[in-house]
Amino acid sequence: xxxxxxxxxxxxxxxxxxxxxxxxxxxxxxxxxxxxxxxxxxxxxxxxxxxxxxxxxxxxxxxxxxxxxxxxxxxxxxxxxxxxxxxxxxxxxxxxxxxxxxxxxxxxxxxxxxxx
Amino acid sequence: xxxxxxxxxxxxxxxxxxxxxxxxxxxxxxxxxxxxxxxxxxxxxxxxxxxxxxxxxxxxxxxxxxxxxxxxxxxxxxxxxxxxxxxxxxxxxxxxxxxxxxxxxxxxxxxxxx
Numbered sequence: 045x046x047x048x049x050x051x052x053x054x055x056x057x058x059x060x061x062x063x064x065x066x067x068x069x070x071x072x073x074x075x076x077x078x079x080x081x082x083x084x085x086x087x088x089x090x091x092x093x094x095x096x097x098x099x100x101x102x103x104x105x106x107x108x109x110x111x112x113x114x115x116x117x118x119x120x121x122x123x124x125x126x127x128x129x130x131x132x133x134x135x136x137x138x139x140x141x142x143x144x145x146x147x148x149x150x151x152x153x154x155x156x157x158x159x160x
Numbered sequence: 161x162x163x164x165x166x167x168x169x170x171x172x173x174x175x176x177x178x179x180x181x182x183x184x185x186x187x188x189x190x191x192x193x194x195x196x197x198x199x200x201x202x203x204x205x206x207x208x209x210x211x212x213x214x215x216x217x218x219x220x221x222x223x224x225x226x227x228x229x230x231x232x233x234x235x236x237x238x239x240x241x242x243x244x245x246x247x248x249x250x251x252x253x254x255x256x257x258x259x260x261x262x263x264x265x266x267x268x269x270x271x272x273x274x
Contacts, residue, residue, distance in 0.1 A: 050203075078261065087249065087266045088204070137203050139262075148192070149253070149262055153203040 047071055048140050050152035057128055057159055065123045065155045067138030073118035074140035078149065079111075082135040094121050128159040162187045166250045166265035173240055174273050181235040181268045183224075183250035191254035193217075193226055193233040194262070198247045207235075207248070245272045 047070040057063045067077060076095050080088040092108075094100040094115035102108045110132075112124040121140075125132055135156050139149040167182040185191065192211045196204040208217030213228035222237045233250060250265040 085269070087264050090261060093261060139204075148194070148206065148209060150206075151196070151204040156201075 046150045048150045048152040050155050054156040059129055059159055062126045065136055067121045067152050069119045069140045072142050076141040077121040078139045079123050080137045130159045133159045162263050164250050164252055164263050164265035166268055169269040170271055172271045176239045179237040179240045181248055183233045185231050185252050189254045191252040194251040195235050196249040240272045242272045242274050
């Protein structure tokens with residue numbers, strides 16, 4: 045149980061275009077989802093926290109107008125990278141937390157974004 | 161604020177060697193502690209966890225004990241395999257991290273040679 049999927053697993057887009065990444069909890073309801081960014085050989089950097097039905101909370105230094113997060117349902121959150129640039133190329137990972145109150149998060153497999 | 165410090169890598173071991181990856185934390189409350197593993201090109205997988213002092217988490221031959229007195233959660237395995245080569249992240253989460261965010265250490269890369 046507690047499986048989180050991400051789609052797509054990898055994507056290449058041209059500079060200036062937008063790309064949407066989906067994060068789904070497959071067998072549980074996720075009241076909270078988190079979006080992380082990971083640079084090569086580095087740790088995860090939390091970008092934002094999203095709660096179902098409300099606006100996402102962004103970490104300091106993360107541009108909310110560039111990284112649009114929508115948590116429309118208890119099983120789906122999306123991250124849209126708008127007007128992508130090569131420096132946005134990275135590995136994006138989502139995680140989900142259940143409504144049970146546990147501190148444990150379940151991670152998706154990640155999406156590798158390459159902007160050319 | 162809360163933080164996690166883990167030993168720098170990379171760590172290179174021969175197969176069947178003993179593994180220790182040190183992890184210490186600072187927290188104002190009583191956090192839950194985790195070890196996650198990331199294999200090349202993949203997302204994170206929960207390896208083990210402990211939710212209170214003196215708890216021992218274990219999985220796949222790995223274990224770690226929540227030591228409140230030394231604020232540590234060191235990862236150990238008695239005999240590593242080539243398939244254990246990955247990056248290991250120590251992490252904590254509690255109500256003081258704001259929205260139950262997880263705070264990650266920098267990660268320790270492990271290479272196991274045959």
